[in-house]
Amino acid sequence: MTPPSPVDEQVVDPHVSPSSRERSRFPRGLHSVVARLRLGMNRRSSLVVPPLALLSALIVGAVIVMLAGVGLGETLSAYRAMLDGSVGSVRAISETLTAATPLILAGLSVALAFRAGLFNIGGEGQMLIGGMFGVLIGFSLTGLPIFIHLPLAILAGCIGGALWGLIPGLLKARTGAHEVIVTIMLNFIALRLVDYGLKTSLFQREGRSDPISKNIEATAELPQLLGWLDSSLRVHLGLVVGLVAAGLIHWLLFRSTMGFEFRAVGANSTAARYAGMSISRAYILVMMLSGALAGLAGTGQVLGVLDRASPGFSAGIGFDGIAVALLGKSNPWGVVAAALLFGGLRAGGQEMQVSTGVGIDLIAVIQALIIIFVAAPAVIRALYRLKTTAEATRISRGWNS
Amino acid sequence: MSEESASIRKKRPANRERHSPVMKKSQIRQARISGSIIFGLMAVTLLFFIPAVADTGKATFRLSTPDDRVQLDPLRIPVTGSLWLLAAVLAFLGSLQLFRKSQSRRTVILGLSFSIFVLVIMLWATADREFSLVSMLDATVTNTTPIALGALSGILCERAGIVNIGIEGMLLSSAFSGVVLGSLYGGWIGLLGAVATGGLVALLLAVLAVHFHVDQIIIGVVINILALGLTSFLTAQVLVQRPQLNDAPIFRSQKIPLLGDIPILGPMFFDQTVIVYGTFVLVAVVTFFLFRTRWGLRTRAVGENPAVADTLGVSVVKVRYLAVLYGGMVGGFGGAWFTIGTVGRFDEGMTGGRGFIGLAAMIFGAWNPVGAFLAALVFGFFDSLRQKFGLLDTPIPTEFLAMAPYLVTIIVVAGLIGRVRPPAADGQPYQKEQ
């Protein structure tokens, strides 16, 4: 047997026995070149995964459509309609952006929590509560100018979501209650609360017996961005809010002291605690911020699209946020890209359903498949015979004697 | 040596103990919280319910349905007096907690207090009215079934260390396949198909979790989204056009001779469908297998510390696959309840979060089949209470009753009234190189 090549030993395996590593004295320059090369390779291969995941999900989706008795030609034309409906026209693009807007915010909400090591499944509930706060301010205040009323309503939405996010944050920080369980439960509680609230005189529209809220004032509406072109183009200012939020979250995570803390807590909470960070504070802050983002998503829907609240108006967007965050690798700009993709799927799905009769629920299936492929990159690698070094680093975990 | 064995039980390795900080204090806090909760219940009784029933007479609870063989007279209870009595009992139980800070029976006392409070609500709602207690209890068992099966499904997976929050998806997909196969080939084939579908979904969980080490919570979320999307898509695409595929025969209640005629308990436990009976059997069987057999010992060992099992030549992969597969099949059996067990047709998203309540019951029942079944009974009771109160048209919004299981779960996982301990390796992928 020949001894291992020193370059391999130095770079590929991070858990190499220290003694053998130290003794091979190789020029530092070489380490650096190889190490950079390896980093680059990993990055590239992880960039390849999302598009392949999308492709695979579309293929599997098509198979499902055909299994449901739709012919190949029709299936292809359904996909064609989906493409048309998402980017085929100004209207389609407007619809895509409209659908992407809450997804950006919900995705950022999940991504921020992910970065701090928390899995916020509570986007639905936080959207609902935030949206209810926003709608309340939206219809109850009258006579305010838009530049006061709208920000107030948006702020209220943030506060509502933050409060709903605060509960799991506090419980996690103070009692260790797992945020996944708590947020799942809070989703259902929020759903029932909204059902109840919409039947109270505070929210319910006069003269209605079904649970539906009053309409918001025009001064609380998020203005349409392309209204000057065609008043039926629905894309609204919420998109800008979402993009600004992405920029802010990116700054927060990677440029700010607080973000450093969040990421440290997420990556290794014990080390963070020993380094003097307050884990409780981080959990509480992150869940509030995460809740506020989801609340913003809900508020954007009621102020920009729906103009009122109805039971379950979050419509699964909070859950889609999980998929968006996963696909976007919890990077704020990645989240924006993923949200645009999912927004396109949603808008395209509408078109597909209307023009070809293939149900829009297919979109949920495709999204679920995308998450599977993204979360299990090994599946993609196996399917496409990609070679990467990413797995190699993991195999040797704890191998040191 | 003898001295040493005497000290064996007292000593614990120091590093284990540091995981849960200051238990003593937290226990005092728990007692205080429980006491306050009980006094809160008493206060609500005194300040709201007693004034509300001031001018009412008796509440009537029917204990038999007209076609029961043994007819019991309805219970007629004077409302105001009973409420005062119950408030006094609550005060007693609350002070037990607050002042004696008793640890030993806290759960029992708390459970008792909540039951008393539920009684208070029922008396108040039924004041001057009639209420069929027996049909509500009957409905309780029916409502319990899918929750209990969901919880059992979760327990089987999690005892082997695989977190399963995809129970809802398992229920939904097997409800769907159950109705389609049931429509085509009859109830029994439908039931088999549902069980097989649950197993198939579980297989997805097992493959991704065991082989690809994907975060198990993510898989659960995906399973839920996938099941909802796929069943909704297929419903719109196929069932709407061919309604004959969405019209399955349903399992009818089968009364067990003699036992079924026992007043109150008979209709509850001995006049039910195959799926309900199956649930009772499964609770017993899962308990037996988990705690009495070799298979159970190995499964629990894998859930607690997979490396141990591995070094002893027990295949972690095999144990986990089997446990998840069984869990999925139990979930599939539960899914069948929604369609061929009750209404005979499938509607989009018809499981309505029952899988998540099952998850809650699993936690509430401390990952123990019997405990989870009892928790499911409690949740099923709230479910049927909600339905009944909807009929009685009480001023209590039914939404709040519907929230109860979720609130209870939050309280339980927060350890506000005591801690439950999940399997130690729950959710951790196992790789040999550890």
Place this chain on the structure above:
Amino acid sequence: MELELRGITKRFPGVLANDDITLTVRSGTVLALIGENGAGKSTLMNILSGRYQADSGQILIDGEIRSFDGPGDSIAAGIGMVYQHFMLVPVFTVAENVVLGVEPTKPLGVLDKRVAREQVMDISERYGLVVDPDALIETLPVGIQQRVEILKVLRRGAKILVFDEPTAVLTPQEVTEFFGIVAELKARGSTIIFITHKLKEALAIADDITVLRGGKVVGTADPKVASVEELAAMMVGRDIATKVVKETVGGGEKVLVVENLTLTDDFERPLLKSVSFEVRAGEIVGIAGVQGNGQTELVEAITGVLPVSSGGVYINGENVTNDSPREHHSIGMAHVPEDRTHVGMVGSFSVRENLILDSYYSPPFSRRGRLNGASISDFATELVERFDVRPPLIDNLASALSGGNAQKMIVAREFSRDVPVVICAQPTRGIDVGSIEYIHEQIVRKRNDGKAILIVSTELDEIFSLADRILVMYNGAIIAERVTTETTPIEIGLLMAGRAAEAGAR
């Protein structure tokens, strides 16, 4: 049974963990397999246990070639492993743990608990390993847990027992008992492989010694004639300087004062019993003790990680008791924690980020909530250079560093600040000799700069080469204090075992 390994080779991505290892264990004897961390001992052990498959080479038992596809095959061949980290299920009883995998059953796969209990009693009587079969593992002390491990392999009919660092977690008293057990096993015909890096123990109980280094067998020794120094030289590949040169610095002011520190666990049982001591400027105080006697808790209490029940901690007269770790940090305490990878650093962070892990919030790294990238990079580049962290790439992930370099990175972070108190818990555990020497030098340099230094170590050699004064911790209390030059490792060793009377008599 006789065990022979022929040319065992095992390659991991980028590393040759076992390189053509050939050795023989004679039937009924004890072979000590010694080597540093990373020498390939554990890999070899995992190959023997069937958890890994060798890339090439053969395992022979009684001259017969055996191949192991999994742990089951190894067990069937009569090999029993006793792992360093006990392979026990804490919530199971002793009997359940012992029979796991080879359960006595009645029809239907029902466990026969009575038979299981009898089997445990039977073996424990036969080998004199007393243990209550119905006790829950989590309630047992480590010495007893180890007995359960041994019972477990005996129950499976193991004739070849492999012990991986069996004495690491034992008290000296338990070590003595353990040696008794080994002798008993040997007398009953078992063949034993004893993996260790403690040379004295190898000399004490082995019939043969094989030394591993860098995945290869580098030599064998006869314990009757070999010396610790010879073995050490063979193990590390060169002579090691066991003494660090220290200049004498006069006793300075009391800088760190710990007064009557008391800490209890969840069940109100004491973890720290009224611990008091002080550390002066320009002094290294070493805390010796067997692992698990309260040292971890002591350090966590002093550094503010664990809240104490009563007592006080003072830095230069300032009361910092129960202040947060952040406050300790800013008042003037540096802390190298004992668990490097889980506590000392964030593996998925870059070296740069790890170097500011506890000072990121203060200028110049942070201004008005914003991180200053340029000054952080400058700082990190300088530290990596100064503390010889290799490779010197500040953008590399910390998890990609070897143990020694990761520790150097942590030491760089903690030692870069000019603070009066430095606390190092197990500063060199599990790292290579070169890094150990380097870190020891840095610690002594800090002392010579007039800092008050507290070292906690389970390695007596380390305590003796660094400390000016030695405190011995036993069962949550400081039971003795000695000036290093006026005591001996033997005395400290006895004190660590809680035998104050014997130690005093000497």
